[in-house]
Amino acid sequence: MSSPSFQSVELLIKLPAHYKHILALATPLILSNLTVPLLGAVDTAVMGHLPDPAYIGGVAVGGTIFSFLFWGFGFLKMGTVGFTSQAFGAKNLPEQQAAFLRPMLLALLFGLILILLQAPLLQLCVTLIDGSAEVQQLAFQYSTIRIWSAPIALSNYVIIGWLIGKGEPKLTFILQVIINSVNIFLDLIFVLEFDWGVEGVSLATVIAESIGFAVGLWIILKKSDFFIKQIDWQNVWLRSHILALFTVNRDIFIRTLCLIFAFAYFTRLGAGMGDEILAANAVLMHFLYFSAYGLDGFAHAAEITTGHAKGRNDNKEFRNAVQASSVMALLTAAVFVILFYLSGQLIVNLFTDIPSVKSIATNFIYWPIIMPLISVASFQFDGIFIGTTRTADLRNAMIQSLIIFLISTWLLVPVWENHGLWLAMSIYMAARGITLLRYYPALARSIGSKSVEAKSVKT
Template structure:
């Protein structure tokens, strides 16, 4: 029954992939213009619609898992339409019939930029599935604790993702204007803000993590206590090392803003190797404790490549500008 319901959910979500792609493209265009508010408003609208439709489809129409999936796709469609309406008001982006003619050179260039990023995200996702496979061998309570903490991963990462979007736009604009020094200054400022933000989020998780985790954990008092210890221990480890993740997002996005998607892809491969290698090998020596460091070492592996690549690329660009 679980497999059947999962397949129903996946089929509807996969059918909605064009909707997700449309939103991502439209939101990226807006961010490239320096408009980060409209994509945010679009996601707020989508979240409200999603909740409302979940209640209507699941509780009202009794459509179950299929209703929840349909609500998500419709909400994402609304967010895409919201961004499209905003773009239609930008004069320089007004569509004409000629704009829909395919240009081979431009399509190839966009594929060259996009495919490495797609591959990077794919291998990171596969690495996550391998880690989950390893986790599944440690018992129900460990799975519950590990999963509860992963539900908070979005909160830990949310600001890092936002800074990443900002850096792609900022670096791309300054590179186009040939203001290389401004890229360096912006990078330093972004890293400082990222470090402060990650420290604040980490402190909040360490202080109030158990309260938040309690929203995702249920069962008998004994099971809840064991699950909570596992979940909070994992959360504490990720919180302490959170600055590493923020460096990853800022640096990777800076390189992407320079039009370099190959090195970020290489960092994704490093993440995959470190995450899966740690998940498979460390538990042999450290038991359950070893699995908690798979994510941390994946971040470190990516950072080594990204920070080094950024430094060398900036050094090269500054040399070319001064010559």
């Protein structure tokens, strides 16, 4: 009789080639993605062991602010993945170069604008979250330091997006591990050793992002042929490609703002229920973050492979990529549910030792436990539509989902309070997948057709 380990290897060997390819891409991407929520978990944990739940709330609100400010520019990563994967699929070197340089220049420009406008922006964001006075003060302290990393943080989106689009998951993993390991190490030193509180958490992030930027540029310079050949600057500034970039980025920007608004509104409604509910929800959201970033590994694999398929206009390759990445993502979502069910209480205890926060988190723990299965379709479709730069559909589906979420909160929260809030979030994550499913058949038909419809560059 074969041993279990031998049977696992034998099963892996029998996997179709496109499944093996997806697994090879997704594994390092999953590992690198999981370092991001791990960092957020450390931020919450070091604050959760301070005596007041306002510290957890302050970091949660500060993190939400920069999710809004920085991930509002998440198109710099997602758009870069789409254009880069298609350029590599088509083996177009000038466009591979341009796919990096165009968004990098935008990232530096947008980052400088955020620094110049920091005073009114931060004050507005802190006020809109509407936590207690102490939470608002701590969030503002966090934000006034973190804002200075804006040009570097946005540039890192481009670097990571280009490496993912190029099909370099191992290099992406190395870069993410460096950034988040440095951040976690400095978190522990600044907060637990130097007692710098939320300012220490924020400063650790700024330093880690700066180191990541330097390492990322070094990786691109040394580990690829990007600058070996002369850069075609005329192609970089080609008007039609610039317009396509802005159109795709506009669509992703609107989509991302809707996504961030939903999570910010979730945080705001939780804050209105008190600091302890806010802190408990912040702890429970890390279940969602861990599963989301893990499942995003398969979404990124879908971005790479569907983008390459579109670059080659190969429908069979496209459908194989969708099938393999989706099946593996669904199985992984089920694994997350089992892990969360078995270790949920332990995870909560690791985040905080405040009895009231632990008790509240335990009362609502089943919502984030089931969330991976509810949300897996939304992540997969995001990857497919980003990889093929079908961003108008992505934008429209997200707007529809946000409307569904807002209606759900208005109907459910007044009746069931925090349970209603979590139910509304579950409905929102399901709606993201269902609304994109409506657009998928047209996308699938467009790949491999004689005249590929460029919906992503329509207004």
